[in-house]
Amino acid sequence: MARVSAKATSVAPPDSVDFDAIRKDFPIFNNSAQTLHYLDSAASSQKPDCVIDTIADCYRSHYGPVHRGLYPLAESASESYEKARQTLAQFINAPSSDEVVFTRSATEAINLIASGWAGPRLRAGDEIWLSQMEHHSNFLPWQRVCRDRGASLRVIPLDSSGQLNLEKAVGLFGSKTRLIAITQVSNVLGTINPLEAIINQASRHSIPVLVDAAQSVGHMPVDVQSLNCDFLVASAHKMCGPNGIGILYGKKERLMETEPLLLGGGMVDQVQSENSLWADIPARFEAGSPNLAGALGFAAAADYIQKIGRHQIEQREQDLAASAFEVLSGIDGVTIYGPDNSQKRSGILSFNIEGFHPHDIAQIAGERGVAIRAGHHCCQPLMQHLGISSTARASFSFYNNQEDITALESAILETKKILGA
């Protein structure tokens, strides 16, 4: 149906973006009593005014049910919902907006493909491959479907610097492989995986690839056509958008092969007593009343990010992470996981301090207005590989600045002072 023409990534990078001004778009930084050094954007990002206003405005002035009414409010609701889908399609450069499904989250999108696409076609002895750095959301659904179907879950190991060790992934492109599900950016290590190369090889062996773009799509240019992935998933809330909405992109032929996860209103053409006839894609996968305010907020976030420019965002976040890397490595006892500072990484840094528990680091930092995370970050398999149970993690967004890094440094030094022997 609706064709998308503009290329998402075709805008030439302007010379510079005023990120200090951009920080002012985020009301939370003006609304905190204490200066907020928010370094947990990998968990969920903060929201700019334009996204918040879009949502409030939807409910205040335009709210109506989507796809179901003939009166003006309902018609404009349907239209703006579909326009939001087009915006997201453009954002990832999907050939058609029919290939973009609104889901509840990246997690739901992965579960949908695991149970609706992989489930019916996996046979005993088949293999699904993923990597040792996957988030539980891109691990557990595959674990379940493999167990249920008698298939094997295979794991691409990592090398010591947190990169995929493809050489050790024997059979990855073998004849038993039915799907490769892999993250574009690690939410713990910040590693950026060489997906082009992997998908290139996979496609020569006709192996579909699902890309978990939860940590990438708001942080670097992502183009499903140049990636040539079969599926891609992401969540709005990690890219300045609202809670409770995400997308699944799938090549049309793949989506046509996929059974819906949720059945219900809006996804069916004809209900018959024995069997029922599903609606076309993407409606088939959107059972229940569509999330209008979520879709509009998500599209507003995509527009906002697109306006800043993902090249610019990528550069900014890499600069911040590189600077933080340098500061942290200067502190005695600090171990940073993942790629070293000579390699490209995203704005995510995980670390530990010898003799100190990540909980204590995060708590003391929190008391000082520095919001970092401590835990396994929903990556227990990765923790097992690293031989640790948790890390502290600082994750940078383009709205962060050098002061946030200084505050992080002080918090770590403070931790050492308070808890040091």
Add this chain to the structure above:
Amino acid sequence: MARVSAKATSVAPPDSVDFDAIRKDFPIFNNSAQTLHYLDSAASSQKPDCVIDTIADCYRSHYGPVHRGLYPLAESASESYEKARQTLAQFINAPSSDEVVFTRSATEAINLIASGWAGPRLRAGDEIWLSQMEHHSNFLPWQRVCRDRGASLRVIPLDSSGQLNLEKAVGLFGSKTRLIAITQVSNVLGTINPLEAIINQASRHSIPVLVDAAQSVGHMPVDVQSLNCDFLVASAHKMCGPNGIGILYGKKERLMETEPLLLGGGMVDQVQSENSLWADIPARFEAGSPNLAGALGFAAAADYIQKIGRHQIEQREQDLAASAFEVLSGIDGVTIYGPDNSQKRSGILSFNIEGFHPHDIAQIAGERGVAIRAGHHCCQPLMQHLGISSTARASFSFYNNQEDITALESAILETKKILGA
């Protein structure tokens, strides 16, 4: 864990509520150029300022990831998310807030129980019962699980006035019945089903009952303990709350028997290479980043409705529907489906006008600012029973008034004038 003490329905009805003042809480009625006669609340309700402000305020000043951080924003996010769960638990008088799961929608909640509870225990020859008036969301998931498991989907027929014909439901409480899934209020007919009696009998035969409360929970007192249902589902957006969030209530023992539908972050305690260990209920069913703004908006809506009083809302909506019933029955050629005006019904009225297609009625009404629905309302089985393919539907909320009914009447008369022979 968190026990809920206050009874949801214990507030004594005050003598009168100023519904004209209450209408002013809904900004959309001030923000439309044309007077908006919104009679489509059964599809999705409009939102009061307090709900919109709660959501915007969450993103502006309090936003943080739920259940995952140790810094103040994250801690208060977790706390307010759990407080919202408690509010919803109180709203339906659940014994414990652990028995309330946040889902994406009523639809997801039903799918979760169909695939996670019914799926693993249905055997060939078993039966699941529902009624002829169910919404597709409470029909299709059962159809699929029955087909997959070789079980039978059985349907309680309706009598001519759109009431359940329990006498004709032979075997409903029989030994093959594994579950009864039934709506409390029909979204087409406005029928209020006698759930107490059904559940009473079902429980004597140890048959669990799932209640679809999508059309009831915001419109009348609903108390899961006095109902004694095993499961209950609802969506926020039909009760003045935001898009994209709903609840599943389940008795603790039932939830403990339920396999999660979505796997991923936050719902697992320990990931192991073969099998994984789920977290406790309700977290087990909430894979992925929790929907903080949605939960807070949902709780704000519940508080708002609770403050008006559900007895009062019920009375108001019944009065509006009764008045509309009278006006419509006075129009030549109008057929109203469902209970007649001597019976209790909710604020939902479906009708047809002889010789006119519901599309045309809804379109002409829409052009005059009267928002009604035309179609099968996701109830094709019911349409088959009625021997029609669609109806026009006006659904009333407490924010409607007599002028809306007058406008509806004029729109119908206008339709007859424009399209009449």
Add this chain to the structure above:
Amino acid sequence: MDSVYRAVLLDHFHNPRNKGDLDAMDRVKRGSNPRCGDEIEVGIKTDKKVLESVKFRGRGCSICLASASIMSECTTGLTVRQAQDLIRQMLAWFDDTQADAPPVTTLAAFGAVRQHPARKKCVLLAWIALDEALA
């Protein structure tokens, strides 16, 4: 707002042309919109690749029935190729709600309907059935 109920449409709704029995037709195709239960059957009779007769029957809203009636008038007498072209143009005109001119002037009556995407299927049901009958 522009009402969709133009006089031309109402005339065709009240006095449908070429509506009735399809027994004598060469080919009959059915179009249905499960979402609203509308069903239109379109029948054609061709003579040397010319549409000698286009008829329909079925149930639907006023827009749907008027569209079938107008279509039958517009296409009777066209060659199969011409009719197929007209159908293409009609579909394209509905897809591009910005474009001004209708493929043929009698179709201008549908101008306002194009602003209501939910009614698109009502208008096009008969056209798509005809397209299939011509295929």
Add this chain to the structure above:
Amino acid sequence: MDSVYRAVLLDHFHNPRNKGDLDAMDRVKRGSNPRCGDEIEVGIKTDKKVLESVKFRGRGCSICLASASIMSECTTGLTVRQAQDLIRQMLAWFDDTQADAPPVTTLAAFGAVRQHPARKKCVLLAWIALDEALA
């Protein structure tokens, strides 16, 4: 904000009491928090229903280790029944963050931690393991 890192806690963190080998204990129970990988083993030695010795070992954050250490001090010398009572009171005190007085004054050091529900499990890990050892 009240820092959770009171002097008493830091003292127990830096100088844990009763930490070490559990080989000589009568009963040992393990508590673990899979969400952060913390693990504490608690061992007891009883003589005529009196806790002669309470010891622990394991890994965890400062709060977790300090709590185990303080617990071992508070409970050594109590009867089994008394220790169980104290555990109940400790759990109740953590559930009701409004209540003022701690069960015993040494536990007042945990006052600020109670305001951080995410740390509750850190504090209680050892207590629950002891409870199981007493059961």
